[in-house]
Amino acid sequence: MYKVLVTDGISQTGLKCLVDHANFIVERQPTLPTDELKKIIGDYDALIVRSQTKVTGELLEAAGRLRVIARAGVGVDNIDVNAATKKGIIVINAPGANTIAATEHTLAMMLAMARKIPQAHQKTSCGEWDRNSFKGVELYKKTLGVVGMGKIGTEVAKRAKGFGMNILGFDPYLTEDRAKKLGITKASLDLIAAEADFITIHTPLTNDTRGIINDEFLSKTKKGVRFVNCARGGIIDEKALVRAIQSGHVAGAALDVFEKEPVADPELLQNPNIIVTPHLGASTVEAQEKVAEEVSAEIVEIFEKQSIQNAVNMPQMSGETQAKLQPYLVLGDQVGQLVIQLLKNSAPTKIEINYYGDLIDEDTELLTRTMLRGVLSYHLSDSVNLINVLHLLKEQGVSYNVQKNATNKGFANYLELSVSQGDETARIGATVLNGYGARIVKINQYRIDVKPEKYLLYIKHQDVPGMIGKVGSLLGDYQINIGTMQVGRTEVGGEAIMVLTLDKTLGTEVSRELVQIPGLDEAQFLELSNVDTFDAGRIEPQAVESV
Template identity: 85%
Template sequence: MYKVLVTDGISHTGLKSLLDHPNFVVERQPTLPTEELKKVIGDYDALIVRSQTKVTEELLLSADKLRVIARAGVGVDNIEINAATRKGIIVINAPGANTMAATEHTLAMMLSLARKIPQAHQKTAAGEWDRSSFKGVELYKKTLGVIGMGKIGTEVAKRAKSFGMNILAFDPYLTEERAKKLGMTKASLDIIAHESDFITVHTPLTNDTRGLINEEYLSKTKKGVRIVNCARGGIIEEKALVKAIQSGHVAGAALDVFEKEPVANAELLQNPNIIVTPHLGASTVEAQEKVAEEVSAEIIEIFEKQSIQNAVNMPQMSGETQAKLQPYLLLGDQMGQLVIQLLNKQAPSNIEINYYGNLIEEDTELLTRTLLKGILSYHLSDSVNLINALHLLKEQGVSYNVVKHPTNKGFANYMELSVSNGQETAKIGATVLNGYGARILKINQYRIDVRPEKYLLYIKHRDVPGMIGKVGSLLGDHDINIGTMQVGRTEVGGEAIMVLTLDRTLSANVIKVLKLIDGLQEAQVLELATVDAARERR
């Protein structure tokens, strides 16, 4: 018998397959305090949560039996994925179950914003018949800017077209061909700002999208624009939005998600031109049933058949292969993250993976997926995992090729990752050295030897005397501590690179000052979301 604990409000109907299964015992404790959860979690084989329960590393220390954590929804930001992985716990989610609910809520918010429905209802219900204060605008022939063309953004755009709206769409992976097929126009963020009457956001919350809609961006928008966010709090800077609405530049906003939840920001809650709902995007009977059905079915599959479909973190390989490849899986994820940043954070159109040495004798399918996941995660965040990486590549129209070479490049194992967007190419080569760990050995055409760290400063410069000293002195002046520095060049006096490991990231101002150094051509901080846990603790 497998014991399953449900700690949040999950649809009873959706859990039916688990509740009726003879090999599972389901216990529901939706209001269990954290301290109580710590005391009892050790008795359970599986845990099902929504967004309320925080599955922390501390909680997982007590979860000795736990094999599966299921998030009845998409986002897994309330679950410590790395801690679960280290404990050997599979984390699953339900990535597509709430698409329609979020889509329809976005449209409801847009219509409410256009026609001031909540405000009119409130005043009418209070007994005041006021028609003159609530003159709205039509969606017909207006321009809608859709930022993020994943499943939800695409479905919103399709439905907005039925209102007769002109659609401008932005997504790093959106091609002209796909946009044309969908009957919309591929556009830059700036064009969306300048031309849109409505803007709706449908991106994950990443380093790039946090504060995407800020004071600078809002200043570029068309006067009278209306903005909708049913995606993730933090994509829109709330202070900047309130300021733009108070000035009259932005006509209004409809928000379902907030920087801090529950929201208590009086400037948002009391502004008559802002509509707010308490994170209801996925809150329909159908969506809640679907997410519960999906995770219930997968829990049964995992325990009964060892079959995994929507794992966020689970490497699928034999124990022997896992032991050999485990260091390369972490390195592969890091290589993917780094190479997309070296491509100036542009979406690739082509990816090439090359394996050398003993790696060609191993089943590298999972390693390939890990490299691809690292690339995609920069733009897609936790919506991409080892299971869906290949599907998402195909969906975004990105081609990839894997080549295995019998040569060893001077190392027992070596892998090289190259990405191209048709105009630029970025390349990283790396290996794992016995006793020394992961090493980045090549960046583009330059040979180096760098251990992956959370913050790397990549500098391209002319190979002239004094350059290293100038960079080191400038960073010291700004209280930036350097861990290591490596230099690579192809010829004396030509172009060269240096890669520095730093204790913390650099501000935009420091980068700007670095670029003023004579002979320094490029400076960029490369940041890794995944680093070796043991090294982090040191």
């Protein structure tokens, strides 16, 4: 018999599959202080909480038999995930249970904004009958741009079609075939800016999506466009949005999420053309039941079938294996992050991993997942972790293949990762050299020797005299210091590459000037999120949207 402790206000209906299961005993307690919870936690195999109970490292020290901590919701800020990981405790959440709630809230916000319902309600409830100030617009035959065609974005698009809207969908993983099946048009961000009457956001918050709706994007939009954001604060540059509304270019906005919460900015709260709600996307009775149902079902799967889908911490491995593979885990994550950027930020449809040397005798499952996570994290951010990465690959229709090769590549251990979309392929080969550390030794067909650093500049050019000097001179003009520079070529006078490590980020203006150098064909800035360690703490819960 497995004993499950339930604290906080968890839906009783949602717990039904656990309560009715013959192999589980479910006991409910009110939210308890850590000291009180410590006295009883040692008797339980699983713990289900919402946000009130604080699952600290101190508490987990007393949890001798605890195997699973379930958060009936998305965020796990109240759970010490690292402490749980060290003790081998699986932490799970319910990332998909709020899809319908967030979808319907998005449509509600869009309608409320289009018909000025909150403003009209406020004035009418104050006793003023004003029918002239609140003339709205119809959704029928308008164009809706959906930025992020994951679960929520897809459901929004389906429902918006019911209003007779034309749908433009942007997502790096959206294929022409899937768009056709949904009855929408696959579009670029520029096309959405140019043609959309309404734009709704449904992406995770990543370095790539932060501030994606900014002054430059807004300048490309139609006059009178309206925005909805029920995904994550920070995707829209709020100051830029306010400026565009004040100028009259943007007609309005409906915001459920904000850069800082609770929001206090009067320019957002007091603007008559902006309607706001306090992060209510998942706040429905049904959603709260679903999160309880989802974690309850997964607890049964974990204990009965050892099947895990929504864990937010890393899988376990022996200390000996982890010590041996540790430098390759760091390197694998870095290679994954870099190779997807070399694919020009496109989403891959095919991934291939090859191992050589002594690595073929090791259990490389964690290393494989680490590289795959590095690839997907560029677009999916913290919504991808070491547990769900294979599930997400399947969900997105990305094929992957792993091979262990007995042939020698000139190194004791060598790994090679390639990602492809259509005819485009990006490939990186890497190794760890005794006494020298991690090295990238191949990029596409070029031999190279580069230590992974946070800021890298990849340049493709013609192998002609003076090229290195011109690049160095231009970077110097912008006060950008070069750490190292490595050059690779396949033949004298032909195409070549150079890879530079930099001390700081590279602006778009510098990139534009670099490609003006005669004979320089391509300049791409690459950035790594982690450089020195395999960061288990980076395995975070899924964001509001999972692309």
